Amino acid sequence: MKYLLQRIAFYLFTAWAAITLNFFIPRLVPGDPVQALIAKFQGQLSTQATQSLYVLFGLDKDKSVWQEYLDYWGQLFHGDLGLSFTFFPTPVSEIISDSLPWTLLLVGITTIISFFLGTGLGVLAGWRRGSWTDGLLPVTTFLSSVPYFWLGIIAIYLLTGPDSFFPSSGGFDNGLVPAFDQYFIPSAIRHSVLPALTILISSVSGWILSMRNMMVTVSSEDYITVAHAKGLSDRRVAMSYAARNALLPNVSGFALSLGFIVGGTLLVEIVFSYPGIGFQLFQALGAQDYPLMQGVFLIITISVLVANLIADVAYLLLDPRTRKEG
């Protein structure tokens, strides 16, 4: 318990550091978003409007950086992430809450499926070493080294087209309104198949490889020989002795990959123009949209930290050696 509190304190400190960096880094980027907005409105803004935009964005030059920093924290605690420049005047929190579910559903589900499928196959391949499953290894090595956005581009090139079942971009058909009805849901699923398969194919191989290698390593441990000598069934030795120990590194890898659900598949979302949070970040970068960038980075930071905390807790539960006495 004390250990856990220590970890939580550590993560709070990390969160503070990350949020502070998050505040400063966009301000170090050269360029001015108000100028970008003026260009966007093609000179139709008056001087007063420009001035009030500076104030509205928190960019009025009278304020010191310190004051801005304090204001930033104050707003954070109110859940106010500012107004987006690109989608002016939509609040950033609204943009994020619109795009987050897309990413969470697409990448979240594929990450979970990929982990369980890959780990299961890895256990099999590691335990039945020397059988036909070894033939899969070159394929998985190849797939795990292929960048998934490239796989996505290939998939779009080969599988989409005017007559194809698979749409090449977007999260749902144009003309539909997001709602839980019989038109929207099938359309959303149809749009998610290719991006999901792309992520699945490229990430499942990594799980297979790491789990297989751990199984092979663990299989030569003394306690595996003892388990065989004890006359336990092959299944019990494979699961309770070999896989149970081989799983440990994979579990922490899984918890970390949960943290990358939000930010890690940016490129897939860009390739498929999928309305998730990565795509929003991409647009925000192009438009020097500080508040949106900060908002997205904040979400990514928090999810990575939460995932790390989950990894710590999972390790505590799974590996008795990490539990401290007393």
Added chain:
Amino acid sequence: MSEPVLEIKNLNVGYGLGDQAVRAVRDVNLTLHRGEVLGLAGESGSGKSTLAYGLTRLLPPPGVITGGQVIYHPEQGAAYDVLELSDQQLRGFRWGETAIVFQGAMNSLNPVHKISTQLTDVLRAHRPEMSDAARNARAREMLKLVGIAADRMDAYPHQLSGGMRQRVMIGMALILQPQVVIMDEPTTALDVVMQRQILGQLIELRERLGFSVIFITHDLSLLVEFSNRIAIMYGGRIVEEAPAAAIYKDSLHPYSKGLLGSFPALRGPRRELTGIPGSPPDLKGMPSGCSFHPRCPKAFEPCSGHIPVLGRPGTPDGPTRSVACWLHPAEQPVG
């Protein structure tokens, strides 16, 4: 001598197949009698552990048994060849009839399960009819038997010392009351005090429970003290087998003499430690004839040409011992 419980006949074990194969155990004949402690000694790489793994069919790939028989005589019923058992029969034989205590005391227990789980899963596999409460009671009883407090049941392996872990392993080995316990260098990872304590305890348990022990070690001084008979292995073959006292007092094979000369005696006059010159043979390219002849101080002309057969020597105590050496040609071969 009492009736045999395990007879190894012409056992051959190799690693790999074809030309690249290494023959780690060659034509071994060895009989373990009921209730005795049979010591198996030899240098590293002499095939002691391979022999133990081979007779329980636990050889990790690429180890293969290339020939021979391992006849087991159960307490009741007919004798059978362990090498002929089906996978399911083999699982029953393992631990139920022959339990093993391995050399890696530190790594023999699964680090993520409690001691109790690892003790009871043997019972779950072999005695499915037992209730959970009975299994737990039996596990507690075994811990008590090896001198570990029953409240350590819920401990994890990393919470126990090396000596305690090896005691747990011994308790685990005895939980199904096997006829044969194979000890593969059970105390190598422990300090000398702990070694004696654990072995003393083991011998006491053997007297109470009546199982037989195959005790594998390179520490001949331990064997002389704790075993009834000793077999010496060299280059995958048994080169001498005799009662412990006979080996200690007048070993016939020059290799046994060399082993005995490599450690100091506790009592008696001081003597020079000699050791054995040279290094153990490469199992891939064995010398012709007696594999020990390049290192043997007493080698003469038949040694390099012909392999000596293990047999009864012509000495007065000949019927109780056997040796494979041209200095003591066999009058009656064994096996």
